[in-house]
Amino acid sequence: MAAHHDVWQITIELLKKKIPILLQMDRKLSLLLVVCLLTGISATKYDEFTYNGFQRSELYLDGVAEITPNGLLILTNTTRNQQGHAFHKVPLHFKNTSEGNIYSFSTCFVFAILPEHPDVSGHGLAFVLSPTRGLPGAMPNQYLGLFNSANNGNSSNHVLAVELDTISNPEFGDIDSNHVGIDVNGLRSTDAAPASYFVEKIDKFKKLSLISGEPMQVWVDYSNPEKKLNVTISPISVPKPSHPLLSSFVNLSSVILETMYIGFSSSTGSILTSHYVLGWSFKMNGQAAALNLSSLPSLPLKKHRRNLSSLIIWLSLGVVVFITITACSIAYIIRRKARYAEVLEEWELENRTHRFSYKELFKATKGFPEKNLLGVGGFGRVYKGELPTSKTEIAVKRISHDSKQGMREFVGEIASNSQLRHRNLVQLLGYSRRKGEVLLVYEFMTNGSLDKFLYDANNPTTLGWSQRLKIIRGVASGLLYLHEEWEQIVVHRDIKASNVLLDSEMNGKLGDFGLSTLYDHGSDPQITRVVGTFGYIAPELTKTGRATTSTDVFAFGVFVLEVVCGRRPIVQQDSQDLHLVDWVWKSWRNGVILEVTDARLGGDYHLGEVEMILKIGLLCSHPVPAARPTMRQVMQFLNGDLSLPQMPKGGRGITISSPEHAEELEES
Known part of the structure; x- marks a missing residue:
């Protein structure tokens, strides 16, 4: 109603100032002209707009989104786990009512992402077409304020989005942590590419960092006759490149409804990040107007860390101070320098x-x-x-x-x-x-390390089965990323309960990379020093000293048994070391595998799930490296996409705790 009232006021002003003769015409004829004028103004106002900076009255905002006095749209500020939406107030007609054809459209906007720390960011932002304003029920973090875990991927969403994603989420099939993607009804992009722009002089694409803090310009153009969606991006100082970053054939006939809202959505996670939009233009059935870049609002000043030149300036000032201040002050400064x-x-x-x-x-x-x-380990103290x-x-x-x-x-x-x-x-x-x-x-991880929940008698909180299963899945997902999904292979070399930390929602996160090592995919790791924690060290490490992804899998297997059984990998019993893997394997051979579960669970668990997880733990901690699964296979076991291999209960001759005999496997 407010939008129609604005149009009516504009009409009245035009009638008074531009067409006074209408006031003297026949009443019916005047009314007809008013309707025609109103229709023309509506079409112009609602099918095409340009915002070189924003005013609060022009957009519908929710979440933490706000507009600064100088016209800067802030989708998210420096708060954790939040989302923000900004939509054009009036829905637009995207379909020809009589023929049902989708209109072609074009939009252009300038955005910037300013993280609190370089190279560490929140989750990004998206340009979005949606049937509703505000996207009720949407979640922050990896869902970008667009969807939630229940509706992600549902065809009933009728949502088209172009994401500027700065976090790699394997569950959505993200290609990396710095990409542009086209999303239809969910966050598993139908097409995606690393953020880059085409440079004519070198005839190839040049990489862009979405979290550089610099303004960038994005063009989204949809041609209905071709059913093609083009997405182009470049630094603000570079004109629109001749080649789009993404050019994807997308039939939107079942996605776009007759009327849709257009706008932006963004979210943050545990890392403080601000997402900005500086300007925006849109046009139906034509090319969006170019933005007036010189009139766009300014971004806040970035907090640059001290560099070498500023250090030199600081030292120069120190020399001046040294010459001019008293001996007492000099001594004070020297003491402070020694401290810092x-x-x-x-x-x-x-x-x-x-x-x-x-x-x-x-x-x-x-x-x-x-x-x-917070704690003391073999490699340092944590505060x-x-x-x-x-x-x-x-x-x-x-x-x-x-x-x-x-x-x-x-x-x-x-x-x-x-x-x-x-x-x-x-x-x-x-x-x-x-x-x-x-x-x-x-x-900082709010709930500290996992071992405190497993072994600290003074901790009143007992982890339930669903929480333990969630932690195991999380650590497995993190290891898969380290082993296969990052640009290099990362071998952690110290996987254990004390190195798994829990956030405020009891999500398990693998930490302490003090012993980790990296090498390129396809290369042979040249590591010949045995490091790690007793009880988690794979048998072959004592022979070769070569840490590989397979030795990480062994430690993960011990960790899995540790979480299910609530027992340390090695315990003293009758003046002898009792190895957890030996004990669980013996219980498996004797057909009493479920007796090893943590008594604090009180039997409150799913029998099939517990048996599956224990089998995965035994399989990963197998003494023969070739018999162990990869972390991708482990995730497939956990997700039910791959059946566990048969594990013979005979298993004679397997001595996990005696490395020198670890590979002597007798037939069942």
Whole structure:
């Protein structure tokens, strides 16, 4: 009603100012002209628009979306697990009522994604056509504020979206963590490509980083006669490229309804990220008008980390202060420098990992006091902290690293690990370095490590079966990503319950990549040093020292049995070491496999699921590497897409706890 009232006011003004003669005409003729004028204005107003910046009255907003005083549309701000929507207030007619044909359409918009930390982002944003405004029931995080776990992929959604996705979600078949995709009724894209734009001079596509914080322009053009949807993207300073990034044949006849709302949707996860739209134009049956780039609202200033040039300026000012201040002040400054002194070498600038200042982490943890200590491991002490500016909760691990020769490789692996993005991996946010110490900064996990729930007698919370199964699935998904789905193979080398952390929703995330190593797909890992935790180390490691994805699978198998049984991998019994894998395997041979389940479960579980998970644990911890499944096969077992192989109950001669005899397998 408000939209029609606006049109009526415009009509009255035109009648008064532009066509005063109408007031003297016959009443019926005047009314006819008014209707004609109203129809013309409606078509012009609703079928074509251009926003070089926005006003609150022009859009329907919900969630955390807002418009700044200078006309900048903020879809999501620096809050976790939120979503925001911004839709054109009036629905548009996308179909010819009489013939049922979809109209061709074109849109152009400028967006920017500003993460709190470089190379770490929320989940992205999408241009969307929807039957309703606001998308009720939609969820944040990986669902981009478009769908939820129940309706994702349903044909009844009638939603078309072009996603600018900055997180790799394997469950949706994402190609990487920096891509553009076409989504029809769900988040499994019908077509997708890494974010890039075509450059005429070199006759090929050049990569773009969606989370660079720089404004970029997107064109979405649909031709109904050809049934073709083109998506083109470029930096704001580059005119529309001649080649679209995506050119996909999509028949939208069953997707688009007669009237649809158009707008934008975005969401955040655990990483603080702001998603912006600076300008937007749209036209039905024609080319959307070009935006006036010079009049678009400005983005907030980015918080750049201190670089080498600013460090030089700071040191220069320090020299001036040294000359002019008193001896007492000099002594004070020297003491402060000693406290916050860092090591920064030129080669570190080659890594794209975010580097925190030691001073920043010192203040975030309030000086690393014992009361902020989260835990102590063989590779360092972990402290809880909060970044002063963003209020982001973090976990800081302090590691001694005295080897100058290996420091460059160590920081290089930190840089690689910080680019790992998966919902079941603890996100490495960055690092700091001073003297012989490296400080790793991770996202803070509210519920701490899994082993506290399995073994801490003072912990009142008992994990139920559904929670344990969810954690096992999550860790398996994270390992599949490390082994097969990232650009390099990552061997974790220290999978265990204490390295699985739980967020506020009890989702399991694999953390502590201090021992991990990387190598290229198709290459042979050259690792000859045995590292890890006793009880999780594969038998062949003691012979060859070669850590592979198969040795990770072995440790995962022990971890699975640990979660189901609620027992550590090695326990003392009658002055002897009792190995968990031996014990479970013996129970399997004796036909009492379900007796190994954690007594705290109280029998409250699905018998078939428990038996399946225990079999997966035994299969993964098989003493012969060739008999173990890959993590992809493990996920297929868990999802019911692949049947478990027959496991003979005879199994004589298998001695898991004696590596020197581990491969002596007798026939059943």
